[in-house]
Amino acid sequence: MDIFILISSSLCLFIGSFLCLSSSVGILRFPDFYTRMHAVGVTDTLGTGMILIGLMILSPDLLVFAKLVIMLLLTLLTGPTTSHVLAKSAFNNGLMPKLNKKPLEQSKIKEPAHRNLD
Amino acid sequence: MLIAATLAIFVAMILAIIRGIVGPTLYDRILAVNMFGTKTVLLISLLGFVMGRPEFLDIAIVYALISFISVIGVLRYSDSDQFKHTSVQDDLPKEEP
Amino acid sequence: MAIAIIRMTDLFAVVMLTGIYGLLSASFFVAMDAVDVAFTEASVGAGISTLLMLVVISMTGRSEKKTRHKPLPALIVVAITGGLLIYGTLDMPYFGSTDAPIHSHVAPKYVNDSMEEIGIPNIVTSVLASYRAFDTFGEVIVIFTAGIGVLALLSVTRRPEDDEEISSNNDSMHEQHLVIRIVAKILIPFILLFALYVQFHGDFGPGGGFQAGVIFAAAIILYTMLFGLSTARKVINQTFIQLIAATGVLIYASVGVASLLSGGNFLDYNVLTSDPVAGQHLGILIIEWGVGCTVASVMIMIFFNFANRREMQRTNKSMHDTNQESQ
Numbered sequence: 012m013d014i015f016i017l018i019s020s021s022l023c024l025f026i027g028s029f030l031c032l033s034s035s036v037g038i039l040r041f042p043d044f045y046t047r048m049h050a051v052g053v054t055d056t057l058g059t060g061m062i063l064i065g066l067m068i069l070s071p072d073l074l075v076f077a078k079l080v081i082m083l084l085l086t087l088l089t090g091p092t093t094s095h096v097l098a099k100s101a102f103n104n105g106l107m108p109k110l111n112k113k114p115l116e117q118s119k120i121k122e123p124a125h126r127n128l129d
Numbered sequence: 130m131l132i133a134a135t136l137a138i139f140v141a142m143i144l145a146i147i148r149g150i151v152g153p154t155l156y157d158r159i160l161a162v163n164m165f166g167t168k169t170v171l172l173i174s175l176l177g178f179v180m181g182r183p184e185f186l187d188i189a190i191v192y193a194l195i196s197f198i199s200v201i202g203v204l205r206y207s208d209s210d211q212f213k214h215t216s217v218q219d220d221l222p223k224e225e226p
Numbered sequence: 227m228a229i230a231i232i233r234m235t236d237l238f239a240v241v242m243l244t245g246i247y248g249l250l251s252a253s254f255f256v257a258m259d260a261v262d263v264a265f266t267e268a269s270v271g272a273g274i275s276t277l278l279m280l281v282v283i284s285m286t287g288r289s290e291k292k293t294r295h296k297p298l299p300a301l302i303v304v305a306i307t308g309g310l311l312i313y314g315t316l317d318m319p320y321f322g323s324t325d326a327p328i329h330s331h332v333a334p335k336y337v338n339d340s341m342e343e344i345g346i347p348n349i350v351t352s353v354l355a356s357y358r359a360f361d362t363f364g365e366v367i368v369i370f371t372a373g374i375g376v377l378a379l380l381s382v383t384r385r386p387e388d389d390e391e392i393s394s395n396n397d398s399m400h401e402q403h404l405v406i407r408i409v410a411k412i413l414i415p416f417i418l419l420f421a422l423y424v425q426f427h428g429d430f431g432p433g434g435g436f437q438a439g440v441i442f443a444a445a446i447i448l449y450t451m452l453f454g455l456s457t458a459r460k461v462i463n464q465t466f467i468q469l470i471a472a473t474g475v476l477i478y479a480s481v482g483v484a485s486l487l488s489g490g491n492f493l494d495y496n497v498l499t500s501d502p503v504a505g506q507h508l509g510i511l512i513i514e515w516g517v518g519c520t521v522a523s524v525m526i527m528i529f530f531n532f533a534n535r536r537e538m539q540r541t542n543k544s545m546h547d548t549n550q551e552s553q
Contacts, residue, residue: 195273
């Protein structure tokens with residue numbers, strides 16, 4: 012029983028800390044604000060959830076367990092809301108996402124050559 | 130295992146601060162602050178377990194609430210005219226007329 | 227971090243970095259095992275200060291003006307004063323050495339006698355609320371005076387037609403902000419309940435009056451930010467808040483006077499009931515309640531006044547713009 016608790020909480024903590032580290036790598040390496048926000052919003056909430064579940068398995072008594080449950084519900088409620096509000100506010104204030112313009116450039120390269128023939 | 134998780138969260142916090150100082154637009158910085166806040170909540174919960182004092186969880190709940198309220202406050206008060214974003218479209222290639 | 231705050235001129239980024247700075251210092255306090263200080267630093271430094279500074283910069287402007295003169299004489303004066311202060315502290319014993327007077331006389335007495343004399347597990351609260359209750363009284367008076375100062379300087383009376391115009395504006399924005407309003411409606415009762423829990427749990431864990439007041443004010447500020455100032459004023463009346471602020475200080479002082487009338491010193495809780503330890507419990511409970519009331523209402527008052535000013539400035543500016551366009 013003891014070894015089962017130890018292994019399952021270690022697994023949850025490992026997955027959680029891996030997600031948190033990957034969110035921090037993502038916030039540094041993604042090219043645009045919207046992609047960064049997506050990385051942080053998703054992995055932050057899930058990483059927090061996994062670490063809190065890992066701590067819940069280890070908790071000594073009922074009060075600590077109840078407080079961790081409250082914290083988990085709070086994070087699940089506020090994480091996606093923050094991402095939504097951030098993206099909406101950025102879009103309303105004019106921050107445009109970086110779009111891929113390659114197909115348009117192909118046609119533009121062809122057009123002047125076509126005109127030169129006339 | 131707990132100590133390894135604490136170190137991992139600490140590294141994540143440092144990387145978030147780097148983005149907060151560097152980040153070209155304003156919203157990058159707001160995002161970095163938000164992420165720093167949630168990582169602080171996790172760090173304090175883990176430290177509480179490592180040091181064996183479960184009273185730290187109250188502090189963690191307070192941080193979570195306060196960081197949420199701060200981000201909402203920032204975004205509410207950035208709706209005014211002074212914060213309209215003007216010069217981010219220079220990433221797009223210039224179009225020939 | 228502090229260097230980055232000083233060097234940047236974009237004030238909004240400075241506010242963000244100040245928020246991170248507050249959270250960092252709170253983490254340091256937690257690492258040093260000082261739980262109550264971390265609590266207060268988290269709620270006040272990282273929360274309320276950031277919000278209030280945001281309201282201010284939304285009114286004043288986003289970038290810092292360049293200073294016209296080089297502050298070289300000021301730098302020299304500050305360097306000399308700092309050098310003198312550091313020279314003065316060289317005589318004091320090292321940080322944490324065991325034969326410093328504070329560690330050999332004051333701290334062991336508090337740690338040893340606090341449980342028998344007062345009987346609550348949290349030593350910080352017992353020092354703050356009972357051994358040093360007079361200092362805490364001074365802190366509460368300082369907070370109350372700050373609130374009065376803000377009231378005296380910044381309060382602008384609102385006419386009823388301004389209220390209607392602003393509230394119609396808020397109703398039209400309801401759809402735009404729907405998600406966040408619903409989430410806030412779910413969260414706010416929970417935050418208020420948590421503030422009450424922190425207030426009364428201050429004897430056994432970290433907490434107490436100051437932190438509880440700040441959390442309560444944060445919940446009301448969240449409501450005000452999302453639903454508009456006029457709606458928040460209908461929920462919490464301006465005079466009611468001022469009354470609560472004064473009542474908090476009154477409760478604190480009346481406990482002191484009651485102990486005077488019962489034959490002890492000012493703010494001596496031993497004489498409040500027949501059993502000294504129960505008297506301490508009762509005294510600490512009542513004054514923490516007074517502190518919580520005053521802190522919460524002063525924070526709400528300051529925020530309402532700032533937001534009121536901002537909306538007045540907004541409507542005056544928009545009226546000025548429409549006047550200029552029509553000319």
